[in-house]
Amino acid sequence: MSVEKKAHAASGWAxxxxxxxxxxxxxxxxxxxxxxxxxxxxxxxxxGPNPLLILLLGMVLLVITSIARRGFFTLxxxxxxxCVLFGKYVGTVRDDGLKWANPFFAKSLGLSSNxxxxxxxxxxxxxxxxxxxxxxxxxxDRIKVNDKMGNPIEIATVIVWHVADTAKALFDVDDYESxxxxxxxxxxxxxxxxxxYDHMADDDENADAITLxxxxxxxxEALKAELSRKLEVAGVEVDDxxxxxxxxxxxxxxxxxxxxxxxxxxxARKKIVEGAVGMVDMAxxxxxxxxxxxxxxxxxxxxxxxxxxxxxxxxxxQPVVNTGTLYQ
Numbered sequence: 475m476s477v478e479k480k481a482h483a484a485s486g487w488a489x490x491x492x493x494x495x496x497x498x499x500x501x502x503x504x505x506x507x508x509x510x511x512x513x514x515x516x517x518x519x520x521x522g523p524n525p526l527l528i529l530l531l532g533m534v535l536l537v538i539t540s541i542a543r544r545g546f547f548t549l550x551x552x553x554x555x556x557c558v559l560f561g562k563y564v565g566t567v568r569d570d571g572l573k574w575a576n577p578f579f580a581k582s583l584g585l586s587s588n589x590x591x592x593x594x595x596x597x598x599x600x601x602x603x604x605x606x607x608x609x610x611x612x613x614x615d616r617i618k619v620n621d622k623m624g625n626p627i628e629i630a631t632v633i634v635w636h637v638a639d640t641a642k643a644l645f646d647v648d649d650y651e652s653x654x655x656x657x658x659x660x661x662x663x664x665x666x667x668x669x670x671y672d673h674m675a676d677d678d679e680n681a682d683a684i685t686l687x688x689x690x691x692x693x694x695e696a697l698k699a700e701l702s703r704k705l706e707v708a709g710v711e712v713d714d715x716x717x718x719x720x721x722x723x724x725x726x727x728x729x730x731x732x733x734x735x736x737x738x739x740x741x742a743r744k745k746i747v748e749g750a751v752g753m754v755d756m757a758x759x760x761x762x763x764x765x766x767x768x769x770x771x772x773x774x775x776x777x778x779x780x781x782x783x784x785x786x787x788x789x790x791x792q793p794v795v796n797t798g799t800l801y802q
Contacts, residue, residue: 475707476641481557481565486546486572496539503532545577552608556640558583566640568607579603583644601644609636609713614658616719619666621686626723627671629686631662633701634713642709650708657708661700669693671722686720693717743786750786754778 507528549555549570557564558580567573583601616630635654637643643650672687684692698715705712758778 476645478639478641479565481567483567483573483575486574489574493539493543496535500532500536500539503528507532541577545574548572553604554607554640555604556644563641605637605640607637609634612654612658618723619663621666622670625671628721628723629666630719631715632718633658633715635710637709638711639709647708653708654710657704661704665697665700746786750782
């Protein structure tokens with residue numbers, strides 16, 4: 475695996491003066507050599523330096539200066555340049571500003587892959603030697619996966635990532651951006667299969683287990699850890715990972731909605747019954763203690779039944795006046 479190392483780049487402003495001086499000197503030599511060549515060609519008594527040598531020196535200096543001019547490059551904050559000399563990785567420059575480096579450093583990198591094992595399937599990816607190390611976001615598409623219980627669900631995520639190691643990003647994978655997209659989908663599928671969408675029942679023995687719907691923070695941390703582990707080979711570091719969409723698939727959405735409604739009704743009925751039992755017990759106790767009514771077991775049962783019907787019924791109770799006794 476490749477490892478990023480720091481490369482040194484000279485100040486571009488100092489080299490700019492050198493290049494300008496080189497151009498001026500080469501132009502001066504060419505003009506001087508041309509004038510001397512005219513004087514040398516038209517006079518038999520010329521005793522100065524050989525003008526051809528001066529012209530040759532001017533041309534050589536012009537070529538060298540033109541080659542040196544290709545070494546200039548600029549880097550903005552959040553950018554880095556990978557320096558490759560004749561196919562060999564030299565280092566990475568991360569300092570922003572106008573810089574100058576070896577003009578023979580490659581401007582772009584052609585990285586080829588041959589996944590099929592034959593020359594017909596070879597793919598060439600070209601990357602600029604400048605690479606952004608700023609934070610980026612990737613919003614994944616909605617995908618259909620099965621949760622831990624086997625229920626089909628729709629899920630989507632967004633991640634924030636940046637290139638931490640430029641050497642790994644460019645040399646250890648073909649296309650690091652496509653690699654991030656592919657690994658994000660596979661990691662999301664894996665993490666979604668580890669947890670249930672929701673608790674199947676409130677009294678379930680696993681009611682405290684982590685689920686996709688109720689434990690968003692824990693699931694996000696698990697997804698981030700999975701992505702960080704798999705993207706390390708590409709020199710990519712994940713800053714954050716969050717779920718942006720979570721729902722049952724359409725084919726079971728109605729059934730799961732009815733189940734949730736049934737659970738809500740059962741939970742509401744449970745609370746109503748618990749409250750009604752407490753109210754009935756309180757009413758009987760207060761009536762007995764105050765001496766208002768002397769209850770035997772049959773009267774208590776009738777009173778409890780009537781109160782439970784009134785308190786737990788869906789519709790309003792209709793009063794019935796009993797003109798007789800309990801036993802008639």
